Amino acid sequence: MQGQPAFVTKAIAALNEAWELAASWLTSPAAWSQFTLLVASWLLARLAAKRLAPQLARMIGPKPGATGAIATSRRFVLRFLPLLLPLLAYGFTAIGEAFTRQVFGSGAVIAFGKRVFLLLAARIFVRDMLRDPFLRRLGRYVLIPVMAVYALGLLPTVTAWLESLTVELGNIRFSVMALARGAIAGSLLFWLGAWSNRQSTGYIKAQGALRPATRELAMKATELAIFGAAFLLLMSIMGIDLTAIAVLGGALGVGIGLGLQQIAANFVSGIILLIEGQTTVGDYVELDGGEKGTIVRMTARACILETFDGRWIVVPNEHFVTTRVVNYSDQGSANRYEVAFSVSYDTDINLVPGIIAPAVAALPFVLAAPEGPDVELRGFGESGVDFAVEYWVNGIDDGRNKYASQVFYAVWNALKAAAIEIPFPHRVVEIKGGLK
Structure with missing residues (x-):
């Protein structure tokens, strides 16, 4: 022995x-x-x-x-x-x-x-x-x-x-029993937190009376509260003094102040976006930097835009607060577009609005309110008289909808039916001195 x-x-x-x-x-x-x-x-x-x-x-x-x-x-x-x-x-x-x-x-x-x-x-x-x-x-x-x-x-x-049995990490000493107890309790607490978060998320999403931005803010606040409480309870179970967490929080604050300003700015900007609700998931936006697309996800750090060709653009939340943002959607409001065309100088231009406006108004996606199709004279060009027809639609003229393409077809067919010529550029070349 x-x-x-x-x-x-x-x-x-x-x-x-x-x-x-x-x-x-x-x-x-x-x-x-x-x-x-x-x-x-x-x-x-x-x-x-x-x-x-x-x-x-x-x-x-x-x-x-x-x-x-x-x-x-x-x-x-x-x-x-x-x-x-x-x-x-x-x-x-x-x-x-x-x-x-x-x-x-x-x-x-x-x-x-x-x-x-x-x-x-x-x-x-x-x-x-x-x-x-x-x-x-x-x-x-x-x-x-x-x-x-x-x-x-x-x-x-x-x-x-x-x-x-003890395990030493620098100046900190843990017994194997404390680590095992912490591992088991942590697993149970975070499983319970994940389950509670799923239940609360499902309940909040079912509240149709709330704005999407409000629902997103409520879900993120609930998730933070659940896992924050689970973490503090786990620290208590493992016997770790919570005053150490306060010291860690102070050090984290100094770190944010010195090197994590952008992350902090994006986090605060994300909260502002969720509270104001001026941009939310599903909106089509365009930023000053040229980024444009549909917002498919809003996180604590950035918004994810999906372009017409299926690409995702990650835009920091700070850009939505500090730069100009054009929101084309605004929860389904109508948008106005225009299509430019020209007619020959031989055309009686007084007849053009009465020909084009009814043809465009007959398209199923063109709205009668807030205003029906409006044909405007834009100028006298080099090859013909320039017009534009303005129209309102619900949604964005993108790769899925192709509103402008159908309006061009309608303008073309209407002008051809009225025997109105659509001009193309002509050039007159004068040769001085004659040909030898």
Whole structure:
């Protein structure tokens, strides 16, 4: 035994002690009586569960096809019915434990049996009730091993050993037990935070009365609050003094002031955009820098624009606050466009508005309000008389809509039907001195 690590020595000593305990149980009438009581409790629990489970299912279960929060809660409670058998066995064993301790003055075997019943309950809980893949893995690799160690009565020994092992990170020292506790608690807290965030996001998105910008702001504020609370709670569970977080926050503030001004400016600009709501997801915008497209996503740092050719442009939020932004959408308002054309100088230009305006107005996407098509004389060009027809549409003239293309077709067909010539450039070349 000399030269062995301390943990191996303790493990061998624990195994020897367990073997001696098992041998003493095999030769002890009190132990056999407790074994008999455990078997009787299990058989009685099976009989009781077989009779009670159908009745509880009828009492708790909702009516077929029922919906709503109450029906959902009842279905959730029904998922716990498989725990009825081990919990009844645990309860019956606990009742008999008081009797055996009074008669024999010992209850070690029956206490072991109770812990085994709890292990069975944990196994059923993980196998039959946990449906989320992450929670099921956590239960399989954390809960069941811990309950198995507890059933063997080794949990205090293992806990003390993990507490004695330490990990040093500079001047900070953690025990392995604290790290394990923090890892498990952190996993549960951030899973719960992600689940809560999904639920709150779905609820906020369903509120049609709120503006899209308000919904985005509410979702981001809720996400920040949920994960901020989870982080602070995790620090408390791990035993980290929260005053250290205050020091870290001060250092972070100095860092933002010195080297992260643009990130801070974009973050604040993003909050301003969400509060004002003048630009939101779905709007078609054009910035002074030439960037233009439909806003498909707004983040804490930037807005993402999708161009007509499917490309994404990431524009920092600060640009929407400090530069001129043209919003063509404004939640579905109409937009005015124009198409230029020319007619020959031989044309009676007084007839042109009466020909072009009805042809453009007949297009299904052209609006009559706020104003119908308007034909304007723009000037006298080198080759012909220049006109332009102005029209209003709902939406943006882009690669999907192609409003201008259809208006050009309408102008062409209308002029051809009226036998009006569309001029093209002519050049007259005069040769002085004659040809030789």
